[in-house]
Amino acid sequence: MTLFTGSSRVAEKLAVDLKGRVKLEDAGFDWKILGPDVHQEDYTAWVCDQDAYACSGQKCSAQSLLFMHENWSKTNLISKLKELAERRKLADLTIGPVLTFTTESLLEHTKNLLEIPGSKLLFGGEPLEDHSIPQVYGAIKPTAVYVPLEEIVKDKNYDLVTKEIFGPFQVITDYKSSQLPIVLEILEKMHAHLTAAVVSNDPLFLQEVIGKSVNGTTYAGLRARTTGAPQNHWFGPAGDPRGAGIGTPEAIKLVWSCHREIIYDYGPVSKDWEIPPST
Template identity: 65%
Template structure:
């Protein structure tokens, strides 16, 4: 792919693509390429993702604590997600509670006032604007973008388009916060006081020691956006990534260090969940941002006394309105929302309410045809990393056994695959459940139970039972993303006015899945909910409000006042 780049280990081509305005030194990107591979491996990187699974000695991920890359006594081995007959792709430290001492010490050194705040070390806001600029520029170069795309695909088999899109969104986020935009996150506001010399000023204040627990399905985008937000606001974060994808963020941290980040600014902990909980409750960490399953979120909330910002699994709905049009587009978007990234998005379409007007134009048939085009060869189907094949099929059969319900498509294990048994391997699946049957008390919870896989529930409704649809939307427990596919302003207003999902798309092009790049992304209706991607999300999750009232001058005419 990049024949002009030198072989790794030989003198490297140095290409200056950015010149800092604050220093005469140029920021240099150096890339190196193995002579046996077309994969460009940056000089700061420590692994070639295209070679994972080919060696009996897999790559070993490291922890980062107090500025040093370290190992643990034990390791966890991550199997090849696509082929159980290949070697494991990497190992990670299986850090034990007895090995948490350096992490505890690192976080305990951080004051509640943070590493920086509007009154302390303000130059760090500018520093992180520069780091964000350099990292965004690096991810925007084709070589490094492709490197991280391959890193993602190595551990979360998703299509190249989906993986590359994740890298693009991450690069755009970093570019958004280049220059002065980090310090603008901490912008204060003032209110005039009651008398001369008095003014109140509201500040965005860091928490100090914080933690992130991040999921497998977006191994770069979610942890980078939340990690950088924590750093921008002056916190010292410890990052606990999902085991299956840990090496992606290890490589990104190495990029950040290459872009000027002090390695002491972040701790990187690989361990099992209970060990991370021991660290979080032992410091104590002031706030934890958790992205993942609702079950684990509830455990963390209890362990920390509620000091958790949550973006947990969403059971995301789509309502397709009575106005029919652009049928091919709507079918394509439904397929993307339900099955892109193998259905492993917190914003994936979990249930679709279709107005009966769409029956005569063959919307379901078009959706089925789209689903049938997905295949292992291009990773548009593949392994489900948190649910086994049997669990998915059991859920499918349970729903299909309801009166009037049926499997519309899928409902079978993939053929010709070598996916490990600990993962799931199923065809894109849809189960039809009649709306009236779904709404029965004994069935509703089963019908709206989120399963993180290429799976969706489909039902029909009409003008007469639209209120039943609204009852279903009201009864769901998680309110992350949603879509109202309609250009009818009356219908659209009725749906939007009576629902709560935090990220809701409306209009003919409405979808449930969208990148948190140009808009807020997060749940609503829960005081513990967090956002991601925007200045408002960063301020909400990674800072708190501090009011300082300046009151300076005692008037020369003051005399001893009355006591009260």
């Protein structure tokens, strides 16, 4: 068995070359769903900000796509997210350089998303100012782009919207209760299924979403987040070579060993044993 941590492209090649005898820790385009029950608006906004922008979004489980139920759309959540994002400063490193994308490529991605009908810039979308970060790296303000749900699901837009940006960037959309099947369809089509969060205390809603998704690690409940993982963290999709686990004896055993059956039967055989009839 081989353990590998790295890019999706290399991971896919190794899975084929090693005929599945590999456990992979892969990055992913991570999602969060805010359910129909609205609680603790300030707390939820703070967790969303941390998940999307802490470490400048350069975490394998950073929040990439936020689905808001229409009940959340009626609150001040977006304005709270904007306020929290705007307090991040280079001076205290609550926002910083992006190692894998240039500023130009980040702004180009933003521009491409804004060409989708109905999309709009919620906040950010500008370069950081007054810095000495080399041009080979990225330096942008925490950014969020709204894209309508009905546009995300279209084939011509899907790959663009779900492109993983390893930086302070997220897509936000909203949905109605009747549109939950569309949300689940979007989740199913994703390339990687690492970390997810379902922010709801509604057991039936949790059951519906968790039962129809395959992420290796899913946080569920009012305090659900995508980052700040406990010691036990599993990649995904679950049950796949790309679903390696880290941090616990169970995960280590799965990655570094396998099940092998040994049945001992030492006897003895009775001295008066005779060959029995055939059965």
